[in-house]
Amino acid sequence: xxxxxxxxxxxxxxxxxxxxxxxxxxxxxxxxxxxxxxxxxxxxxxxxxxxxxxxxxxxxxxxxxxxxxxxxxxxxxxxxxxxxxxxxxxxxxxxxxxxxxxxxxxxxxxxxxxxxxxxxxxxxxxxxxxxxxxxxxxxxxxxxxxxxxxxxxxxxxxxxxxxxxxxxxxxxxxxxxxxxxxxxxxxxxxxxxxxxxxxxxxxxxxxxxxxxxxxxxxxxxxxxxxxxxxxxxxxxxxxxxxxxxxxxxxxxxxxxxxxxxxxxxxxxxxxxxxxxxxxxxxxxxxxxxxxxxxxxxxxxxxxxxxxxxxxxxxxxxxxxxxxxxxxxxxxxxxxxxxxxxxxxxxxxxxxxxxxxxxxxxxxxxxxxxxxxxxxxxxxxxxxxxxxxxxxxxxxxxxxxxxxxxxxxxxxxxxxxxxxxxxxxxxxxxxxxxxxxxxxxxxxxxxxxxxxxxxxx
Ligand SMILES: Nc1ncnc2c1ncn2[C@@H]1O[C@H](COP(=O)(O)OP(=O)(O)O)[C@@H](O)[C@H]1O
Ligand SMILES: N[C@@H](CC(=O)OP(=O)(O)O)C(=O)O
Numbered sequence: 335x336x337x338x339x340x341x342x343x344x345x346x347x348x349x350x351x352x353x354x355x356x357x358x359x360x361x362x363x364x365x366x367x368x369x370x371x372x373x374x375x376x377x378x379x380x381x382x383x384x385x386x387x388x389x390x391x392x393x394x395x396x397x398x399x400x401x402x403x404x405x406x407x408x409x410x411x412x413x414x415x416x417x418x419x420x421x422x423x424x425x426x427x428x429x430x431x432x433x434x435x436x437x438x439x440x441x442x443x444x445x446x447x448x449x450x451x452x453x454x455x456x457x458x459x460x461x462x463x464x465x466x467x468x469x470x471x472x473x474x475x476x477x478x479x480x481x482x483x484x485x486x487x488x489x490x491x492x493x494x495x496x497x498x499x500x501x502x503x504x505x506x507x508x509x510x511x512x513x514x515x516x517x518x519x520x521x522x523x524x525x526x527x528x529x530x531x532x533x534x535x536x537x538x539x540x541x542x543x544x545x546x547x548x549x550x551x552x553x554x555x556x557x558x559x560x561x562x563x564x565x566x567x568x569x570x571x572x573x574x575x576x577x578x579x580x581x582x583x584x585x586x587x588x589x590x591x592x593x594x595x596x597x598x599x600x601x602x603x604x605x606x607x608x609x610x611x612x613x614x615x616x617x618x619x620x621x622x623x624x625x626x627x628x629x630x631x632x633x634x635x636x637x638x639x640x641x642x643x644x645x646x647x648x649x650x651x652x653x654x655x656x657x658x659x660x661x662x663x664x665x666x667x668x669x670x671x672x673x674x675x676x677x678x679x680x681x682x683x684x685x686x687x688x689x690x691x692x693x694x695x696x697x698x699x700x701x702x703x704x705x706x707x708x709x710x711x712x713x714x715x716x717x718x719x720x721x722x723x724x725x726x727x728x729x730x731x732x733x734x735x736x737x738x739x740x741x742x743x744x745x746x747x748x749x750x751x752x753x754x755x756x757x758x759x760x761x762x763x764x765x766x767x768x769x770x771x772x773x774x775x776x777x778x779x780x781x782x783x784x785x786x787x788x789x790x
Contacts, residue, residue, distance in 0.1 A: 357540030360391020389464025465517035487521025560622030
């Protein structure tokens with residue numbers, strides 16, 4: 335009997351020694367025209383026979399993602415509001431794709447069956463049908479077997495991924511089928527209960543498949559030509575980053591560069607599989623390669639990219655002679671832990687420190703947390719500063735180019751932007767600072783103009 339290892343070796347040889355996992359995001363499968371682009375990309379390279387798709391996304395900026403519509407269906411259902419028109423809209427999106435491409439899959443019947451039973455399904459099952467139906471259509475269109483993620487991506491009951499079982503199952507699938515189209519974003523427990531990754535989690539499925547097959551490359555196809563130096567919704571036409579390290583990418587995606595889910599790097603990084611971010615609408619463009627190490631040269635920019643997120647708050651605690659009171663900081667962090675709040679950053683001074691958290695995480699708890707700090711730490715002052723945006727300026731070359739932070743804050747000072755806090759990772763690949771939410775976009779543009787705009 336052929337072992338999984340033999341099967342993978344055979345796949346590699348057949349495909350010219352390359353196994354590529356291709357994940358197409360919602361924007362790449364939004365309509366029949368996008369399906370045609372996907373087919374051209376798959377047919378252009380024999381190594382591309384393992385395809386992961388998201389649910390059909392927005393066709394233009396005013397459109398809706400199927401996933402969002404399905405969440406809306408679920409909300410209607412919960413509040414006993416009629417969701418028939420909404421289901422009809424979703425059905426028409428899928429039926430439109432199937433009929434324009436002349437597919438045989440009985441889309442209307444299958445969708446009606448799903449809609450008729452909607453009351454009995456879990457939220458996860460309802461939402462997962464976006465990727466399920468998109469993958470069914472893509473499978474027929476590409477002529478590759480359909481593989482239901484519920485049978486291959488295995489979750490533990492606590493909602494975490496069972497990596498070992500998932501890898502084993504995907505191996506078996508490859509031995510049996512040799513190629514597949516698999517829906518991203520969901521999987522199931524051993525009992526068959528559907529579970530979802532967090533939003534944007536199709537990227538995680540792609541990374542897991544890449545890891546399971548020990549792929550040579552994980553191609554993540556989207557609607558931009560790679561990882562950009564800044565969010566294109568804030569900065570006009572930002573440059574695409576040619577090469578970036580996993581560490582840099584992780585900092586940027588954690589801080590809001592939504593092109594790649596921040597959890598998607600872990601499975602591939604462990605196996606040293608590079609990720610390529612590519613544009614379905616312009617497959618000829620080079621895109622971005624993300625890998626463990628990137629050779630630096632003298633002409634590299636000092637900053638690789640900028641990203642940021644709004645809506646944080648900091649609890650600022652000051653107490654005279656704080657540096658002499660052992661364990662004070664640990665006790666403060668313990669209070670946040672007690673309330674189940676995860677801490678983003680802890681900028682410290684000699685007699686003060688701040689605890690930065692996501693505002694949404696402490697919405698109903700902040701008064702109790704402050705009261706506990708007052709009672710247990712007896713500080714001179716506790717202040718809450720909210721409406722804070724965090725911005726991360728990332729660059730592997732910052733550690734060997736002195737003066738970067740001085741220049742950064744000088745540039746922001748020139749634009750009258752008030753910096754509310756500053757912190758830096760121990761690896762020195764980023765500087766994180768806080769500004770008022772209202773200054774967020776102007777700050778990103780100011781940093782971009784000063785450090786990344788080649789025409790400046
Ligand atoms: N630094 C960045 N580089 C590239 N895209 C970014 C960045 N920051 C935010 N984005 C946004 O991420 C989008 C792509 O991610 P996403 O919407 O999840 O695409 P997909 O539907 O292909 O999964 C881009 O259209 C862009 O608006
Ligand atoms: N469809 C899911 C999963 C996903 O990854 O989508 P996209 O590739 O469009 O970001 C979501 O919207 O969250």
